[in-house]
Amino acid sequence: MKRRDFIAGLGGLSTLALTGQGVRAQEAWPSRNITMVVPFPAGGQADIAARPVASYMQKVLGKPIIIDNRSGAGGSLGNATVARAQPDGHTLLMTLSSLAVLPESDRIYDRPVAYEVDQLQPVARVLADPTLFAVPASAPWKSIEEFVADAKARPGAISYGSSGPFGTLHVSMEMFAIAAGIKLLHVPYRGATPAISDLLGGQIQALASAPGTLKQHVDAGTLRVLANFGGERLAAFPNLPTFKELGYPDVEFYIWAGLFAPKGMPAPVVTKLRETMKQAMSDPEVTKTFEAAGNMPAYQDSEEFAAFVAKDSARLVAVARKIGKV
Incomplete structure (x- = not known):
């Protein structure tokens, strides 16, 4: 065998070895505990969304999922923490519809923007309840x-x-x-x-x-x-009128909760995370937990959820600009 062929062969083996190591690293996810940041105190809507999902996910993934209630700045602190985290699938965010409004509020007040929405990638919507x-x-x-x-x-x-x-x-x-x-x-x-x-x-x-x-x-x-604040009456509150019924056609607000991750996660991790969320949101025990608390599951996979976030966020940012400095 010629020397250059031998060296080329070694190069091919090295590439194969590195590729194999990369695949194994991706297949190993999760390799440690997962932190699910909730940017609000325990007991709120984001926390209600996070706990049943985290409980189910850790059974499937085989690693503990730790809820980190990192409240502050109306949710901006926790959102920013995850936006800056390593995109390795070990730091996740369960947040609310204020996600897009909070960076806009920084701009309204001429403050440094804590994070941008495009630093986070939508994984799945969990709840979408009217206030x-x-x-x-x-x-x-x-x-x-x-x-x-x-x-x-x-x-x-x-x-x-x-x-x-x-x-x-x-x-x-x-x-x-x-x-x-x-x-x-x-x-x-x-x-x-x-x-x-x-x-x-x-x-x-x-x-x-x-x-x-x-x-x-x-x-x-x-x-x-x-x-x-919803577009129609709720089964849990059938006698409660909507603002639209009361003569306020533009008053409609949903406090949705969804799972996000830092942008740039490896594709296999994204796929596994999406599959796990889909399983969690179709699990009868998870559904029962939400319904007992008065919430109706409103699952959307990542692509549909991303489109929903973009549309709802544009509407809410427009309201934030009307509010202005307070």
């Missing part, structure tokens, strides 16, 4: 009409809570306030859970949040819901 307008059961308002009349009589006197400036709860309430021509007092929190706690305690007077975070309190008689 509900809630007040304490002891509140004087029995309808949206009564609430609006009082708010017009006392501009800025009625307070509402949110998960932070330009978060999902803030944008939905301001969407309503703009349409109704009223001025409310915005009180930001680190997430829905502490906001609901203060709503129950009477420190704030109103809140828009997902059915799953409100249902137990409505069932217990401690909160009252006045309207549904």
Whole structure:
């Protein structure tokens, strides 16, 4: 054998060896624990979406999935953490519809943008619930009409809570306030859970949040819901009118929750992650857990979810620009 043929042969073997190592590395995913960042406190919509899915996924993947409730800046802190993470499939993000609004809020305030949406790739949508307008059961308002009349009589006197400036709860309430021509007092929190706690305690007077975070309190008689931000009535709240029914055709808001990953993951990891999510969202136990909390599963695979995110985000960014500096 000629020397150059021998060397070429070694080169081919080296290439084959490296290719084999690459395949084995990809096939080894996950090689360690997976962190699923939830950019809000425990008990909120993103957390409700994350836990049943993570529980199922770790059974299939054979590695623990650790929920990291990294709240702050209305969700921006956790979103940015994952956007900057290594795209190896070991850091994931379960986040909400405020994903696209938060970078826009940075631009509105001339702040450095914490992350861009295109740094993250959609994996699967989990939930897509409309927010509900809630007040304490002891509140004087029995309808949206009564609430609006009082708010017009006392501009800025009625307070509402949110998960932070330009978060999902803030944008939905301001969407309503703009349409109704009223001025409310915005009180930001680190997430829905502490906001609901203060709503129950009477420190704030109103809140828009997902059915799953409100249902137990409505069932217990401690909160009252006045309207549904969705396009149609909910089976869990059949007597609750939509804002469209109440004469506000442009007031529609869904607090969706979906799984994202840092952009640039190896294709085999993406495929395995998508397949695992599809299995999780069709599992009866996962479905039962969501329904018991008052949430209806709303699964979408990555391509369909990416198109949904793009369309919904454009609409919400337009609302954020109307809100402006607050």
